[in-house]
Every structure is written in structure tokens, then in C-alpha cells.
Amino acid sequence: MKKRIVFLGTPDFAVPSLEALVAVGEYEIVAVVSQPDRAKDRKGRLLPTPVRACAEKLSLPLFQFERLKKEGVAPLRELNPDLMITAAYGQLLSQEILDIAPVLNVHASLLPAYRGAAPVQWAIIQGEQISGVSIMQTELGLDTGAVMHSKSVEIGESETYGELLTRLSVIGAEELIVALRAYFGGEATFVPQDDEKSSYFPLLNKADAAIDFSLPARQIFNLVRGTNPWPCAYALYQDQPFKVWRAELCEGSGTPAQILRADEKSGLIVACGEGALRLTEVQLPGGKRMKDTDLLRGRKIVQGDLRSAR
RNA sequence: CGCGGGGUAGAGCAGUUGGUAGCUCGUCGGGCUCAUAACCCGGAGGUCAUGUGGUUCAAGUCCCUCCCCCGCAA
Numbered sequence: 001m002k003k004r005i006v007f008l009g010t011p012d013f014a015v016p017s018l019e020a021l022v023a024v025g026e027y028e029i030v031a032v033v034s035q036p037d038r039a040k041d042r043k044g045r046l047l048p049t050p051v052r053a054c055a056e057k058l059s060l061p062l063f064q065f066e067r068l069k070k071e072g073v074a075p076l077r078e079l080n081p082d083l084m085i086t087a088a089y090g091q092l093l094s095q096e097i098l099d100i101a102p103v104l105n106v107h108a109s110l111l112p113a114y115r116g117a118a119p120v121q122w123a124i125i126q127g128e129q130i131s132g133v134s135i136m137q138t139e140l141g142l143d144t145g146a147v148m149h150s151k152s153v154e155i156g157e158s159e160t161y162g163e164l165l166t167r168l169s170v171i172g173a174e175e176l177i178v179a180l181r182a183y184f185g186g187e188a189t190f191v192p193q194d195d196e197k198s199s200y201f202p203l204l205n206k207a208d209a210a211i212d213f214s215l216p217a218r219q220i221f222n223l224v225r226g227t228n229p230w231p232c233a234y235a236l237y238q239d240q241p242f243k244v245w246r247a248e249l250c251e252g253s254g255t256p257a258q259i260l261r262a263d264e265k266s267g268l269i270v271a272c273g274e275g276a277l278r279l280t281e282v283q284l285p286g287g288k289r290m291k292d293t294d295l296l297r298g299r300k301i302v303q304g305d306l307r308s309a310r
Numbered sequence: 311c312g313c314g315g316g317g318u319a320g321a322g323c324a325g326u327u328g329g330u331a332g333c334u335c336g337u338c339g340g341g342c343u344c345a346u347a348a349c350c351c352g353g354a355g356g357u358c359a360u361g362u363g364g365u366u367c368a369a370g371u372c373c374c375u376c377c378c379c380c381g382c383a384a
Contacts, residue, residue, distance in 0.1 A: 040384060044312060241381070264322095264335065265347065285381040286315035290322070297335050298323030 112198035124226035217275035252276030
């Protein structure tokens with residue numbers, strides 16, 4: 001008899017886990033729960049959540065509760081699952097939900113570090129060199145449950161949030177399967193988190209991505225990586241948002257935001273509080289992302305054009 | 311019908327109050343040089359996104375149509 005599993009997830013990060021659960025063929029996915037569609041395209045039309053799209057592709061029963069705590073209790077209980085799995089679902093569970101069946105969570109950090117909704121972004125912004133995924137117990141507290149399995153992953157020198165997240169989503173799926181076999185095999189051991197060593201980071205917002213050139217180049221470099229592809233670090237160019245998709249550390253010094261070089265050979269190099277940064281891939285409002293050297297072919301950038309966004 | 315910017319040579323941009331297009335880079339040829347992402351000379355390359363559209367003596371430049379891209383907001 002296959003174990004009955006309810007899967008709760010919403011964004012791209014959760015998709016590989018759902019696909020893996022189906023692919024191994026050892027479990028019966030009795031329901032997929034996703035947040036209601038909220039993302040809109042430029043014309044305001046709703047777009048399906050990635051998990052919803054995946055569930056439909058795999059012909060799995062789908063629920064999109066506005067409030068899981070209220071509407072979800074009865075339907076899920078009725079399914080009589082053996083286990084529920086959350087992966088970046090986006091809503092907190094209530095005790096009523098937790099009582100339906102044991103719940104495991106896939107989290108993109110090495111808990112207890114980086115609890116919260118944006119662990120990957122913040123790990124990069126903070127300059128971490130190691131990240132990972134944790135398979136743990138979902139409980140009322142946010143990412144506080146006992147950990148049963150984890151895997152550490154090295155963060156690449158210039159790896160971006162998007163790139164790392166994609167990697168971790170796949171690794172998370174692999175580790176989830178490993179963890180489930182142990183769990184159903186009765187070999188799982190849950191280790192409580194050491195709250196003393198825990199750290200929590202909130203959801204990233206637009207303001208967090210504002211570049212402050214008075215900070216060390218290294219920090220700005222990490223900010224650029226950690227906010228790519230969203231919300232994308234930005235400075236101001238002639239008082240308009242100036243997105244910086246990619247940058248690299250380089251030699252040089254000067255007063256913050258001073259333009260050290262701006263030619264087609266060297267690229268666009270800006271002085272930071274400490275060291276300098278070359279803004280290798282940028283974007284102006286209304287324009288596409290382009291290399292700094294391409295930008296400089298059509299536009300001149302003089303002292304004062306570029307400023308911190310905060 | 312959420313607000314707004316843009317679609318002009320391979321790339322990035324200009325094109326003033328409308329008069330059939332320029333700049334930088336790249337590219338091709340030649341020259342100079344021990345040499346060069348250097349420099350000099352010359353050339354190619356655009357039906358100015360779409361419309362057998364409207365206004366006009368005349369439209370890249372004004373109006374309308376339509377497709378696409380992007381910023382903001384969500």
C-alpha cells in the first residue's frame with residue numbers, strides 16, 4: 001500500500017520536490033495544495049503558481065485555499081494522509097492542520113541558520129560561502145522544527161540567488177526522497193534546533209536592494225548577487241533607477257559613487273566605500289539588460305550621474 | 311481595459327520647430343608598426359517594428375492600427 005502524501009508548495013523551488021515524489025513512484029500524492037494565484041502579467045492577468053502548473057501537468061488533485069487554516073482543515077483531513085510535506089508553501093499551518101498527519105518541510109538553508117522566507121537571498125547577501133537544505137519537522141513556529149536530515153552546499157564565488165536557488169531546489173528534492181525513505185523505514189532521528197545559534201531573516205523587499213556606494217565593494221557585490229533576479233540591486237542614474245544585474249570586484253579607490261572609469265575598454269567602474277566595483281551588466285528603465293560596455297557605446301556617463309539609491 | 315518608457319545599420323544610441331538618416335563600437339579592404347583592444351585611410355551594411363492607413367507639396371519626425379520589449383505597481 002503506497003503512503004498517502006499531501007504536498008503543499010507554491011513557487012519554483014517546490015516544483016522539483018513534487019516532481020521527485022511522483023517520479024519515484026513509491027507514494028500516492030492525494031492532493032497538492034498551492035497558494036491562490038497572485039502573480040500577474042503586465043496586463044493584470046493572473047498567472048498560475050509554478051506548483052499549480054506542475055500539478056496540472058501531472059494531473060494531480062489541486063487545492064488553492066485562500067486560508068488554509070480555515071478552508072483546508074476538513075478537505076485535508078478527509079484525505080486521511082500518512083504524511084504532509086511543505087516546501088515554500090507560503091502560509092503558516094495551524095495546530096488543527098498539524099494534527100491531521102505528521103508534516104515535513106524542505107528548507108533552503110542549514111538550520112537553525114537563516115530561518116524565514118528568504119534564506120538563499122540573505123545567505124548570499126551576508127557573504128556566506130556555505131548553504132544547504134534541511135528536511136525538518138514543520139511546526140507552529142517558523143522554521144523551528146527538529147531537523148532530521150540536511151545537506152550542505154558550497155556557494156559559488158559569483159553565484160547569484162537565482163542560480164543557487166535552482167540548484168538547491170534540485171538538491172532539496174533529492175534529499176527529500178532520501179529523508180522519506182529513512183522516515184518510512186523507521187530510521188529517522190529528529191534533532192531539535194539550537195535556538196541559541198538560530199538566525200531569522202525576513203522576506204526581501206525592494207528597499208533591501210538599494211545600493212549604497214559608501215559600503216565596501218565586497219558587500220555591494222554580495223547584494224548584487226543575492227538580489228538577482230529579484231528584486232535586483234539598483235543605484236540611481238540621473239535620478240532614475242539603474243539596475244545592476246551583475247558586478248565584479250576590481251582595483252581602484254575613490255569617494256563613494258565616484259566614476260573611476262567609463263569607457264568601452266574598461267567598462268563602468270565605480271568607487272565604493274572600500275575598493276571598487278565594475279558594474280558589468282546593467283539596465284535602464286525601459287531598456288533591456290546589457291553589458292556595461294554596450295551601454296557606454298551609446299551613452300556617456302560623467303561624474304555625478306551615478307548615485308547611491310539610499 | 312492599472313501607470314509609464316521604448317522599438318532607427320551586427321551592438322549601444324542621436325535624430326533639432328516634419329524636407330527622403332547620423333554617432334560610437336564591430337565588420338570588410340588597405341596603410342603604418344617588432345608588435346597591439348593602438349593609429350591613419352577607404353568601403354559595405356538601414357523599405358527608420360507593423361499597416362498596400364490618415365494628415366501634408368513633403369513624415370523617422372504629427373494622428374490612427376497592430377505586434378513585441380522594458381520600468382513601476384501588484
